[in-house]
Amino acid sequence: MAREMLLSRRGFLVGCSLAASPLLTPVTFAAAPSQNRLVVIVLRGALDGLDLVRPVGDPAYAALRPTLLREGGGIPLDPAGFFELHPAVSGLMPLWQAGELGFVHAVATPYRSRSHFVGQDVLENGSDSDQGALTPGGDGWLNRALVPLGGRPDLAVSVGQEPMLILEGGVEVAHWSPIDDSSLSPQGEALLARLYAEDPLLAASYPGAAGLRHDGGAGAAVRPVDLGAYVAERLRGEARIAAFSYGGWDTHLNQSKVLTKRLGELSETILALKQGLGPDWSTTLVVAITEFGRTARENGSAGTDHGTGGAMIFAGGAAKGGRVLGDWPGLGESALLENRDLMPTRDVRAYAAWALRSQFGLAASDLEGAVFPGLDLGADPGLVL
Numbered sequence: 291m292a293r294e295m296l297l298s299r300r301g302f303l304v305g306c307s308l309a310a311s312p313l314l315t316p317v318t319f320a321a322a323p324s325q326n327r328l329v330v331i332v333l334r335g336a337l338d339g340l341d342l343v344r345p346v347g348d349p350a351y352a353a354l355r356p357t358l359l360r361e362g363g364g365i366p367l368d369p370a371g372f373f374e375l376h377p378a379v380s381g382l383m384p385l386w387q388a389g390e391l392g393f394v395h396a397v398a399t400p401y402r403s404r405s406h407f408v409g410q411d412v413l414e415n416g417s418d419s420d421q422g423a424l425t426p427g428g429d430g431w432l433n434r435a436l437v438p439l440g441g442r443p444d445l446a447v448s449v450g451q452e453p454m455l456i457l458e459g460g461v462e463v464a465h466w467s468p469i470d471d472s473s474l475s476p477q478g479e480a481l482l483a484r485l486y487a488e489d490p491l492l493a494a495s496y497p498g499a500a501g502l503r504h505d506g507g508a509g510a511a512v513r514p515v516d517l518g519a520y521v522a523e524r525l526r527g528e529a530r531i532a533a534f535s536y537g538g539w540d541t542h543l544n545q546s547k548v549l550t551k552r553l554g555e556l557s558e559t560i561l562a563l564k565q566g567l568g569p570d571w572s573t574t575l576v577v578a579i580t581e582f583g584r585t586a587r588e589n590g591s592a593g594t595d596h597g598t599g600g601a602m603i604f605a606g607g608a609a610k611g612g613r614v615l616g617d618w619p620g621l622g623e624s625a626l627l628e629n630r631d632l633m634p635t636r637d638v639r640a641y642a643a644w645a646l647r648s649q650f651g652l653a654a655s656d657l658e659g660a661v662f663p664g665l666d667l668g669a670d671p672g673l674v675l
Contacts, residue, residue, distance in 0.1 A: 317521060318457040319529035320436055326573045326608065326649040327525050329532045329563065330432060330642070331556075332456065333580040334410055335539030338594050339601025340586065340632060341549055342379070343393045343614055347372030350621035355588045361546050373614050378553035381561060385605055390564075392611035394602040394641055394671070396619055398582055398634035400664075404596035406540065409581030414456035416639055418664030429459025431639070431661050432533055435646050436461040438656045456533050514558035522566025525574070539580060545593040560605055572607035575674060577645050579638055585630050586621055599632030602641055608649070610675045639665050641673065648674035 344364050345351050352359055364374030365383060375383070385391035400419060401412040412419070416431025437460065521532050536556060541548050556578070564571050583600025599619070605611065619625050619633040627633045643657040643665060658665050 317534035319524050320531040327530050328649050329576040331578040332535040333539050334537040336582050337539045337580040338584040342376050344374045346374050348621045354586050357592050358588050378550040381557045389612040391605045392613045395616040396599045396635040397638040398598050413581045416662045430456035432456045433459030433461050434661045514555040515562045518559040518562025519566040522563050542593045543591045574606040575608045576605040578603035597631040598627050599634040604673050608674050610672050640668050
């Protein structure tokens with residue numbers, strides 16, 4: 291198969307370099323017959339939606355989070371002052387004000403056991419239980435969506451150290467791992483560049499992918515701006531769908547410090563996408579999802595533990611933003627799931643399904659059948675203009 295041929299061609303020369311590659315966020319692209327674009331960001335580690343979009347108007351919130359709330363600085367999102375945005379995302383407020391940024395509260399997959407690894411597999415597999423996600427050879431919902439889209443497999447490429455389950459499956463996708471060529475000799479760099487220059491699929495991609503790193507050398511982290519710009523570049527070409535992930539959202543300790551950094555990086559990436567896409571931003575929808583939320587109560591380490599109901603972020607020129615969507619269940623003791631978690635009121639898969647339907651016109655029967663088995667699509671939440 292093409293993927294196997296691609297990996298075998300470069301494996302001998304770059305295998306040792308891949309282990310040192312600084313890019314920890316796989317990025318996957320796919321072509322679709324439309325000018326609309328979809329970017330799916332998987333936030334690994336369970337983003338605390340109750341800190342991202344703070345329901346300060348709920349009378350139980352302050353008592354549940356006295357330490358975290360003490361940080362203050364929230365940005366009001368509605369005239370009534372019910373929701374406030376985490377200050378680390380202040381750079382995205384122009385998008386909110388332009389209707390290009392929104393949030394969904396109290397969402398989750400059908401999974402309820404709070405294991406990161408299983409939860410992420412369920413999120414990316416898109417099944418209605420952990421059984422489908424754990425089946426050997428399991429595939430991802432975004433790959434299954436490519437079948438009715440008629441996506442061209444030769445134009446699908448994954449950037450990162452490893453493929454993402456979300457776009458693994460029957461539609462073949464080539465996987466591209468950017469190389470930290472700062473660890474190579476000048477002769478090695480020249481040989482590697484020549485190898486990729488002779489590959490018609492990857493010749494144009496190599497310079498950008500090889501540059502997805504800090505200038506600090508081997509082991510440095512990917513800069514959010516570089517990642518966003520690179521994804522935008524690919525989406526301006528043949529690709530219409532991109533998926534990548536950010537880790538580090540598991541905030542058991544010192545949540546304020548950790549979340550501030552992560553949210554800042556995510557904001558930079560979204561803004562870089564907007565800038566890089568230029569006019570094509572108007573047809574783009576960005577969706578950021580996480581495996582589950584976090585506990586309603588803060589713990590004794592100025593953090594939160596694994597929960598259930600979480601939040602989703604959506605953005606883009608195609609987004610109908612400036613809103614916090616979802617049915618708010620409340621944070622009172624009787625309203626919490628198992629007296630600890632925000633109660634999910636809608637399946638996060640439904641929002642992902644409506645993103646696909648709105649951007650690419652997928653049929654409800656495909657979405658509720660092959661793409662998201664067992665899903666009740668429900669009413670259109672209006673993510674897109």
